Amino acid sequence: MTKRRVKPEHERREEIVNAAFEVIYEVGLSQTTIAQIAKKAQVSTGIVSHYFGDKQGLINNCMREMLKRLHLISLQYKAATIDSQPENQIKAIIDSNFDISQVNKIAMRVWLDFWSASMHIPELARLQRINDRRLYSNLKHQFLQLMSEDRANIAASGLAALIDGLWLRGGLIEDDGFDRQAARSIAYDYLDTQLELAKPKLQERQNE
Incomplete structure (x- = not known):
C-alpha cells in the first residue's frame, strides 16, 4: 500500500493562499468564505484555520x-x-x-x-x-x-x-x-x- 505524502507546511500554506486567490477572483472578497477556500485547496476548514486563524488572518496573509x-x-x-x-x-x-x-x-x-x-x-x-x-x-x-x-x-x-x-x-x-x-x-x-x-x-x- 502506497503511503500518502504529507506535504510540508510551506507547501500547504502556499496551496491555500493560491486557492484563496482563485475564490476571490470567482466570487469577490466580501463573498469569500473559509469553507470555499478549503474546498478549492482540497483541505479541511480546520487546516485553514490552523494555519491562518480566521478569514481576516488569511486575507492579510494573501495581501x-x-x-x-x-x-x-x-x-x-x-x-x-x-x-x-x-x-x-x-x-x-x-x-x-x-x-x-x-x-x-x-x-x-x-x-x-x-x-x-x-x-x-x-x-x-x-x-x-x-x-x-x-x-x-x-x-x-x-x-x-x-x-x-x-x-x-x-x-x-x-x-x-x-x-x-x-x-x-x-x-x-x-x-x-x-x-x-x-x-x-x-x-x-x-x-x-x-x-x-x-x-x-x-x-x-x-x-x-
Missing part, C-alpha cells in the same frame, strides 16, 4: 504574499538590466509593475478587492501604505541620481501615480483588454519627459 511577489519580480527585473544606470533601473521598476504576474485576471481582481477593502480594514491599509511607500522610495532613489531632490520628488510621485493609474484603468477592463505594452510605453514617455526637463540642471551639476 502580504501579493506584496512579496511584486517585490521579488521587481528585484528580478532590476537584476536583469544590462547595466545599473538609473534610467534602466526605473524602466525595470515600470516593467515589473506590468509583468504578467501582476496583470493577469486573478491578480488584478485580487489587487482591486484588496485596494477597496483597505479603506475599511486597518491591516490591509497598512500593507497598502507599505506598497505605496516602497514604489515611491525606489523611484526616488533612482531619480535622485539624475536630478535635484525637488525634481526627484515630483518625478517619483508622478510616475508612481501614473503606474497606479494605468494599472487601475487596466484592472477595470472586463475583457482581457489590458495592453501591457501600451502601459509601459506611456510610463516610459513620462520618464523621458522628466529626464529632458532635468537635463539643464544635471549639466550644471556636472560642470560645477
